[in-house]
Amino acid sequence: MLDRRALLALAALPALPVRGQARTRYVFDQSVGRIGFSARHLGLFTSQGQFDRFQATLLIDPNNPQNAAVECVVETGEVSIPFPGATDLLRSEAYFDVARHPTARFAGEANGLTEAGGFPIAGQLAVRGVTRPFRMTARLVERQGGVARFQAEGEMRRGEFGMVADRTLISDAIRLSVDVRIQA
Amino acid sequence: MTPERWSRPQRRLHAWGAVLVVLTLALSLAMVALPMSQLLAKFLAYQLHKTFGLLVLILTLARLGFRLARPAPALEGLTAARQRAARWGQAVLYALLLVVPLLGYLTAQAAAGPVPTTLFLVIPVPHLLDPDPALYAWLRPMHQIAAWSLIALAAAHASLALWHHRQGLPVLGRIWG
Numbered sequence: 001m002l003d004r005r006a007l008l009a010l011a012a013l014p015a016l017p018v019r020g021q022a023r024t025r026y027v028f029d030q031s032v033g034r035i036g037f038s039a040r041h042l043g044l045f046t047s048q049g050q051f052d053r054f055q056a057t058l059l060i061d062p063n064n065p066q067n068a069a070v071e072c073v074v075e076t077g078e079v080s081i082p083f084p085g086a087t088d089l090l091r092s093e094a095y096f097d098v099a100r101h102p103t104a105r106f107a108g109e110a111n112g113l114t115e116a117g118g119f120p121i122a123g124q125l126a127v128r129g130v131t132r133p134f135r136m137t138a139r140l141v142e143r144q145g146g147v148a149r150f151q152a153e154g155e156m157r158r159g160e161f162g163m164v165a166d167r168t169l170i171s172d173a174i175r176l177s178v179d180v181r182i183q184a
Numbered sequence: 185m186t187p188e189r190w191s192r193p194q195r196r197l198h199a200w201g202a203v204l205v206v207l208t209l210a211l212s213l214a215m216v217a218l219p220m221s222q223l224l225a226k227f228l229a230y231q232l233h234k235t236f237g238l239l240v241l242i243l244t245l246a247r248l249g250f251r252l253a254r255p256a257p258a259l260e261g262l263t264a265a266r267q268r269a270a271r272w273g274q275a276v277l278y279a280l281l282l283v284v285p286l287l288g289y290l291t292a293q294a295a296a297g298p299v300p301t302t303l304f305l306v307i308p309v310p311h312l313l314d315p316d317p318a319l320y321a322w323l324r325p326m327h328q329i330a331a332w333s334l335i336a337l338a339a340a341h342a343s344l345a346l347w348h349h350r351q352g353l354p355v356l357g358r359i360w361g
Contacts, residue, residue: 041227044305045298045300081297082315083296084297086220169227170223
């Protein structure tokens with residue numbers, strides 16, 4: 001099993017391509033990317049967490065990223081958030097209900113168009129056994145040498161997925177974010 | 185000239201300080217004991233604990249200001265050794281009343297989950313430190329040890345005041361009312 005230092009060392013490396021015909025298929029996980037989320041609390045502050053284990057596939061032409069497609073499966077039991085006791089709370093039945101729903105999944109495709117701030121990726125998000133349309137906006141953040149860094153963000157309403165606990169303290173709107181570097 | 189009693193503002197600040205210390209202690213026990221399933225209550229207990237703790241710090245600074253500006257009343261009826269012990273006890277109490285809230289304030293800042301500190305959920309109190317788990321692991325037990333020391337010493341202080349009162353010494357009259 002890799003220790004934390006080994007994972008950090010791997011995180012410095014970009015996802016490597018698997019060449020296809022038009023677009024290139026990249027398979028990546030937590031070693032080269034990050035999937036995070038954030039919530040607001042009483043309008044006072046924002047908390048941030050992440051999924052420490054996931055598998056994602058990105059089909060993209062780095063020169064023409066608005067035709068990208070992505071599929072991502074996160075292990076809900078590997079959610080982490082830096083507040084004492086909060087990680088167990090997020091694993092509980094009231095939140096990700098890890099025992100019954102060990103994974104959450106997003107699959108989406110860009111529509112070939114660009115808009116201010118990036119290019120939209122529309123698809124389906126499945127959390128707690130509920131699947132709903134979901135949209136993220138992705139953008140090429142930087143490109144240095146052969147490495148391209150992409151970020152994507154979207155906002156889900158947790159209540160739509162049956163995650164309704166603590167609505168006074170934790171916002172219904174949850175921002176999801178993906179950050180990945182690929183070897184273009 | 186040595187006054188017979190503490191001044192009215194000093195007596196009020198002493199009473200409010202004592203009430204706030206007891207409330208802050210009660211909130212600290214509640215906030216830790218509340219389960220995560222009662223998240224809002226837990227969060228509010230933490231915020232009120234921090235609010236009352238900071239108020240203790242502010243009141244203590246005000247008390248020190250009065251204390252430096254005005255001589256303490258005489259400790260009539262006590263031996264010289266007991267008077268010295270009383271003065272030392274008060275000095276340590278003052279020190280703990282400053283140190284405990286300061287350690288708590290720093291503990292809140294060093295915690296890995298950056299929750300802001302506010303007075304009554306309204307007035308933001310700036311954080312001076314970035315989250316630092318190693319520092320937090322040191323600060324948290326220090327805050328707890330200092331807090332329990334404060335509670336033990338304050339209890340002894342109150343018990344001795346009552347005991348001296350029952351002995352017929354006018355110690356309570358100097359601070360009460």
